[in-house]
Amino acid sequence: MKNVVIYDSTLRDGAQSQGISFTVADKIKIVELLDEFGIDYIEAGNPGSNPKDMEFFEIIKSKKLKNAKVIAFGSTRRANIPVESDNNVNSLLHAGTDHVAVFGKSWDFHVSEILRTTLDENLNMIFDTIKYLKNHGKEVVFDAEHFFDGFLENSEYALKTLEVAYDAGADSICLCDTKGGMFPLDIFNITKKVVEKFNCEIGIHTHNDNGMAVANAIMAVEAGATQIQGTINGYGERCGNANLCTIIPNLQFKKGIKCVEDDKMRELTVLSRRVSEIANAAPDERAPYVGRNAFAHKAGMHSDAVCKNTRSYEIIDPELVGNERVLLLSEVAGRSAIIGIINEVDPTINRESEKTKQILEKLKEMEFKGYKYEGAEGSLKLLIQKVLGMYKPSFKLIEFKVIVNEPSVDDVNSSALIKIEVDGQEEITAAEGDGPVNALDKAVRKALERFYPEVKEMKLTDYKVRVLDSNSATAAKVRVIIESSDGNEVWSTIGVSTDIIDASWIALVDSIEYKLNKI
């Protein structure tokens, strides 16, 4: 039995994030991901304000979804015009969804200062719009914008806006903390009053401007709300919306309130990362449940405790949300964390071995230079091989020369010449590329193919640059992390240097050596 419905607004409120701009294809992809995951409602856009959204609704009509109901979102009619002449409202009909969401003002201040109309006309606007959409057979969600702010300043009027929506036939009423400034106890008490008063689904929509969006949504559920609005990864304007990737596991695993099927929960981390990829936003490493660090244990004592019993420092088993435990390597981490990886390279070494000490010392030395192996396990394994004397380089660089020309010739501005040696045999070759690193990458593989045809199987799948001490401006140290794949396995390698070409080269060499050493 489901106790709450999850209402995702990643494609509407989430798209208001600074830096996020979804194409129509992006939106379709995200709808498919959300549907597959088991989200109940997908608020997908505002057909009245955005021509791109109209195109989206045209396409989505023909898609067969498993569970999710797609929602078109818009405002109540403008003041002082008949609802049937309001283009925005009519665009909700034309979007062709069975469900629509309409937002109206519940805060008298917004009615007079922003809409600049009368309190009565605002009530008419809410009533007329909902009635009109109901008459056209739509299921209607009423989003009571600024409801809580309104309630605290003029509770009578705020409640009146809900009554009018209810009387017009709204199927559910969602209470919005639009500015994101509410405190948990207020949310709890006010929501409780509304739940007691209205006999329809009550929803909660919170923003994170005071850092309490998730807690506020949870408090509303504790007070009886059963529809939870939020976004994947908490995307949204300003400080974002309530993060569904946090709320869903909170309710499902800690409150026993089922939001999606348990086996779907194991896809939560992947969902979060896929959406951040599509949004082209860096994933939040500290994000609860789904972040890369959510189950990362650094302190030596904590690492040890987690090795004894994971319950000691973990709120759930990371596998339940498809995430994983990470025992961090660092000055305070100690040996428990690293021994597992050492044993993948050489199973005979234990934590008391002299070798383990040597590896830890080498690690510290490299970390001091700016290396971080938590995201570069490929390089870490090579480093362990090196300390253990097991590493045999597959090739030797004699020299390379990378030339960047401006203006470029035939749109290619970079070329790389490379000379390598394998078992006493030299190979010299060159390649052109889109930028110096790309040219160098192509050249080295080309040179190696003669000796190692398997380098053709591998390709670089990700390339990340981070400036380490940006105070030194263009002479700053950079850290390059490269992700490679051969179709079976994915591995990451790292390079650090004041020179981005050099840092990239170090990571490229590790990437190739990892493949050729088949660790």
Next chain:
Amino acid sequence: MKNVVIYDSTLRDGAQSQGISFTVADKIKIVELLDEFGIDYIEAGNPGSNPKDMEFFEIIKSKKLKNAKVIAFGSTRRANIPVESDNNVNSLLHAGTDHVAVFGKSWDFHVSEILRTTLDENLNMIFDTIKYLKNHGKEVVFDAEHFFDGFLENSEYALKTLEVAYDAGADSICLCDTKGGMFPLDIFNITKKVVEKFNCEIGIHTHNDNGMAVANAIMAVEAGATQIQGTINGYGERCGNANLCTIIPNLQFKKGIKCVEDDKMRELTVLSRRVSEIANAAPDERAPYVGRNAFAHKAGMHSDAVCKNTRSYEIIDPELVGNERVLLLSEVAGRSAIIGIINEVDPTINRESEKTKQILEKLKEMEFKGYKYEGAEGSLKLLIQKVLGMYKPSFKLIEFKVIVNEPSVDDVNSSALIKIEVDGQEEITAAEGDGPVNALDKAVRKALERFYPEVKEMKLTDYKVRVLDSNSATAAKVRVIIESSDGNEVWSTIGVSTDIIDASWIALVDSIEYKLNKI
């Protein structure tokens, strides 16, 4: 009158963050910043577990602080040894602070499974350690680790650990949600019980594993807690600690509970950013109150409303915390946002002008290519000048050639040759550098100095790279943002290209043109 005390653990629990590693100098700098800001307690390290921390305490002794009390942190004595032979406990004495914090276990599960001792011995460990430190004249904070988890499973034992600490003379007792899994109502109810029972300062220490650390700290304050532990920017292990940069303004501006002086509050944003700089962690743009986007309004309707009355979509005036309002430029933003910047270039243009439309169209075109002008106002003003036909380039590039050699010669691996033209006069020169961008930067300034001596005044102060579509690996598009300063003004410029050298060049040219055009 102060109602709560703020207890910062950035240097202790915050230093457990993945990716953060403070030097002794970093720690001293942060203590000075926190003290200046008005933080009451600064938990600065664990002298028993970390030799670096011992060095820190040696130095900090001689510093005269304004308000803050520095705290040395450590655990209760080990099981089955006399407290006076415990090295960790003694290192708390040797740290030389007037205040110490001692953590002990309040959850029976942790006592038996992790410490692997008896419940009685754990009580003795707490008592002995606090008594010993009190006998040596210290003020003692007792951190009741896992108190809430413990209370829910065995409330009698959890409370017993507090009683023992109280009886031993602890000056304050801090209730810890060490795993970060508690829900707000539980925190409220349990804290209330403790506050009623003990006649000493009760603190709250929360973690963010379920995304509710801030709300939980607030709920504890609502229940009567008066000491709030947290970290700047919420740094901390896994998902982080309660973020003081959120909690402090929440209490100060929304609850009327004074945490620091009002005029100090205006330095909160700077404090947050300085600490993230020292920690070498990218600032969270979405962070409440202090994030770059915290008061950024994108949606056209929201921008318009904020222009009418800022209260409509802002929980406080951004100036109260030293942050600023940003009206974002984008497809949904509309004209209100951009007109202010246009008017800085040409005050005669209004939002209805044809020119404004042309600028918006150019902006859209550039944003489509990956440009983002919110962080690159220097380039934005140049772009406006270009559209308005006001732009006159100070120089023309004839060509450049950058060469990167491996192996490098005399540790210099990059050289750049450049040929430019100013008013029909050509200048050709070259420079070497630490990496290709650095060489190019030096070469172009060298070439320009003859014509424009004022380029000597400016220097690059920051250089940032972001990979835009990392799926294309080394051929991915990169966005470079450069910050420059001439001592009076700071400006940022942007370049986007698949080639990092090219992207850097575009940003460099804008940076120089901005200076020479004195916009």
